[in-house]
Amino acid sequence: MPQVPAAPLKRITSEALLVRSVPYGETDLVVQLLTESDGRLGAIVRGGRKSQKRVGGALEPFHTIRVELEDKGRELATLKEARLSRVRTGIATSLEALDAAGAALRWARQLCPPRTPEPAAWGTLTHLLDALDGGVAHPKVELAAAALRLLADVGYALDLDRCVGCGKPRPAGRPAYVDAARGGIVCTSCGGARRLVEAELLDVARAAQGGDGSRITQAHAAAILAIVEEAMGAHAGIEA
Numbered sequence: 001m002p003q004v005p006a007a008p009l010k011r012i013t014s015e016a017l018l019v020r021s022v023p024y025g026e027t028d029l030v031v032q033l034l035t036e037s038d039g040r041l042g043a044i045v046r047g048g049r050k051s052q053k054r055v056g057g058a059l060e061p062f063h064t065i066r067v068e069l070e071d072k073g074r075e076l077a078t079l080k081e082a083r084l085s086r087v088r089t090g091i092a093t094s095l096e097a098l099d100a101a102g103a104a105l106r107w108a109r110q111l112c113p114p115r116t117p118e119p120a121a122w123g124t125l126t127h128l129l130d131a132l133d134g135g136v137a138h139p140k141v142e143l144a145a146a147a148l149r150l151l152a153d154v155g156y157a158l159d160l161d162r163c164v165g166c167g168k169p170r171p172a173g174r175p176a177y178v179d180a181a182r183g184g185i186v187c188t189s190c191g192g193a194r195r196l197v198e199a200e201l202l203d204v205a206r207a208a209q210g211g212d213g214s215r216i217t218q219a220h221a222a223a224i225l226a227i228v229e230e231a232m233g234a235h236a237g238i239e240a
């Protein structure tokens with residue numbers, strides 16, 4: 001009889017963030033992890049519902065955890081071990097920080113394709129979580145800056161310099177229509193969009209996307225987050 005070769009077993013050891021955890025059957029958990037080395041991965045945690053002993057109570061959001069996985073290339077890898085690597089208990093002390101951290105992990109889950117390393121997104125997320133853990137004055141301002149970066153990190157940067165339809169540059173100092181689902185500015189010749197955005201906000205968001213979020217005020221943050229939510233919604237279909 002011909003032998004069917006066994007799928008190669010890959011062992012993954014990586015830092016990771018827990019982005020989702022759902023009960024599976026009587027005793028198991030299915031988790032979504034954003035790993036530093038291999039990107040987003042689904043994994044089964046055998047016995048994870050009954051006992052957290054083997055995973056050391058590490059399966060909580062917002063902390064960086066060190067995971068060991070066995071991966072046969074199937075939909076779900078198997079989590080063998082998890083331990084806390086960078087604890088961020090400070091986040092839970094502020095409701096606004098908790099909300100911001102929760103939104104960031106949800107976006108990571110939606111934006112990061114499975115089994116694709118996303119080192120820039122990993123850096124943006126851990127940087128944000130560290131800042132939230134440290135007790136920043138305005139979590140939403142941090143979140144807005146990180147959200148623009150996150151879109152850029154995974155290749156969905158908003159084009160705030162020119163029309164996504166015809167490529168016409170945005171005239172400096174003028175407001176412009178932004179259709180986040182289409183990826184940025186849409187000029188009036190190309191049909192415009194529902195959302196008209198002031199030049200100042202476009203400049204601030206443009207700088208933040210390039211890594212300089214220092215000009216974002218609380219008022220900017222609310223407007224940026226509304227635009228970002230629209231963009232995230234347009235890219236949310238990839239969650240596996």
Ligand SMILES: [Zn+2]
Binds near residue numbers: 163186
């Ligand atoms: Zn145009």
